[in-house]
Amino acid sequence: MPDNQTTTRKAAALAAFQGLEHEPGVAKPDAILTADNVVRRFGGLTAVDVGHVEIQRGSITALIGPNGAGKTTFFNQLTGFDTADAGSWSFNGKAMNGVPAHKVARSGMVRTFQLTKALSKLTVMENMRLGAQGQKGENFFRALIPGSWRGQEDEITKRAEELLVRFKLDAKSEDFAGSLSGGQRKLLEMARALMVNPELVMLDEPMAGVNPALTQSLLGHVKDLREQGMTVLFVEHDMDMVRDISDWVIVMAQGAIIAEGPPDSIMSDHRVIDAYLGAHHDAPLSEEELQQQLHEAEAALEAEAAEEEAAK
Numbered sequence: 001m002p003d004n005q006t007t008t009r010k011a012a013a014l015a016a017f018q019g020l021e022h023e024p025g026v027a028k029p030d031a032i033l034t035a036d037n038v039v040r041r042f043g044g045l046t047a048v049d050v051g052h053v054e055i056q057r058g059s060i061t062a063l064i065g066p067n068g069a070g071k072t073t074f075f076n077q078l079t080g081f082d083t084a085d086a087g088s089w090s091f092n093g094k095a096m097n098g099v100p101a102h103k104v105a106r107s108g109m110v111r112t113f114q115l116t117k118a119l120s121k122l123t124v125m126e127n128m129r130l131g132a133q134g135q136k137g138e139n140f141f142r143a144l145i146p147g148s149w150r151g152q153e154d155e156i157t158k159r160a161e162e163l164l165v166r167f168k169l170d171a172k173s174e175d176f177a178g179s180l181s182g183g184q185r186k187l188l189e190m191a192r193a194l195m196v197n198p199e200l201v202m203l204d205e206p207m208a209g210v211n212p213a214l215t216q217s218l219l220g221h222v223k224d225l226r227e228q229g230m231t232v233l234f235v236e237h238d239m240d241m242v243r244d245i246s247d248w249v250i251v252m253a254q255g256a257i258i259a260e261g262p263p264d265s266i267m268s269d270h271r272v273i274d275a276y277l278g279a280h281h282d283a284p285l286s287e288e289e290l291q292q293q294l295h296e297a298e299a300a301l302e303a304e305a306a307e308e309e310a311a312k
């Protein structure tokens with residue numbers, strides 16, 4: 001991709017947001033996805049309660065928010081993996097509520113999934129083939145049975161091979177997905193989503209568990225999606241990544257959208273700071289955070305012990 005093309009796409013994305021108010025639900029010049037009054041309750045808990053939101057075509061938009069804000073649940077509603085209690089949303093002007101996940105994916109809106117245990121036991125190529133179904137995977141193992149592919153098989157394999165080359169996973173094609181490094185898994189998650197040739201790619205924590213050495217390469221791949229004309233919406237906790245690649249940031253807290261704006265202004269928005277601080281003060285640590293703290297403490301103790309050893 002020549003540099004001037006790269007600059008053009010990025011510039012076009014930024015221009016689209018110029019002059020917009022930094023308010024939740026603000027209208028975009030060319031929305032690829034629009035959602036209204038989407039509600040999802042789990043018993044007494046309202047996990048999602050989004051009044052109105054629009055995603056600008058051709059941009060990279062980050063969806064951030066403290067743990068439990070409802071980001072994943074909202075992703076699941078939009079992509080047909082879970083049923084909303086209320087609300088409507090449309091993709092490219094077409095109503096999508098009630099449409100099952102594989103049809104949503106085939107219509108051009110696809111979300112990535114972190115590799116599950118079951119998918120780890122399949123090869124990289126098998127994962128790619130499942131991606132062509134526009135599915136999460138577990139219920140679609142029959143798609144792997146030889147013969148069930150018929151005429152599509154060649155075409156699907158060819159597309160998978162091309163994508164694996166692009167994501168530098170072609171040498172791993174016959175390896176089990178479970179044997180890949182954290183960064184390679186993220187690449188596979190992205191590559192398999194592209195099997196349906198989507199217009200809107202929704203990435204679920206694309207940087208989680210990635211070795212810092214691979215960060216730039218992964219960021220490059222995400223930016224590349226926009227350079228190829230796709231729209232990207234991603235959920236991420238890594239604020240460096242959010243700052244680095246997003247054209248626009250949408251913030252959720254307690255199920256609702258509480259702020260929108262360009263990355264720099266969003267990071268200093270008092271509503272956003274309050275939401276994060278509130279979450280950290282009020283909520284007990286999640287299992288993941290607790291584990292993280294324990295790992296850090298262990299690593300610090302080990303380092304101290306090693307220093308003492310060296311000093312003897």
Ligand SMILES: Nc1ncnc2c1ncn2[C@@H]1O[C@H](COP(=O)(O)OP(=O)(O)OP(=O)(O)O)[C@@H](O)[C@H]1O
Pocket residue numbers: 042045047065066067068069070071072073074
């Ligand atoms: N299947 C479920 N059953 C009951 N409660 C659920 C279910 N899925 C999500 N929740 C609850 O809904 C709320 C929103 O969760 P969700 O996972 O969407 O948040 P999130 O913003 O994606 O969080 P994180 O950043 O930690 O992944 C949380 O309180 C969560 O416990």
